[in-house]
Amino acid sequence: MANTAQARKRARQAVQQNLHNSSLRSRLRTAVKSVRKAIDAGDKAAAAAVFKDAQGTIDSIADKKIIHKNKAARHKARLSAAIKSMAAAA
Template sequence: MANSAGSRKRARQAEKRRQQNASLRSTARTYLKKIFAAIETGDKAAAEAAFKTAQPVLDSSVNKGIFHKNKIARYKSRLSTKIKALA
């Protein structure tokens, strides 16, 4: 455990950040699962709607440093390709 007051504060801040990051990561993953579920059912309209609502969440997670930008770009590209293939 941390001994000095400064290191105790750092430990508290790190724990708060860890919990916030975990929450944001979980939210983004939930949106991704909704898109995957819509694609699995073959419902193009639902998949497009889910994709449209998920894009801002995914982009903001990149800006907050939760995911790497290339990873989210790759996900978005592959998902849009799968949605287009549903036609």
């Protein structure tokens, strides 16, 4: 339990920050999932359009240091590769 006023305030702030960061991580997962769903549907143009929107979300969350920039790059690279491989499969 926090004993000082400063520690109590930091504990309150940590709760709020955790809720905010959780919602941002959820947005990231939703963006990645939407691209995966578009890829599974088989429409390359639609998948590319959804991916373009998701890139902005992924980058913005990485800029806020919710996830590491390398993890963001890895997500984008794998999604991009999956979209590019759709042409070879089709």
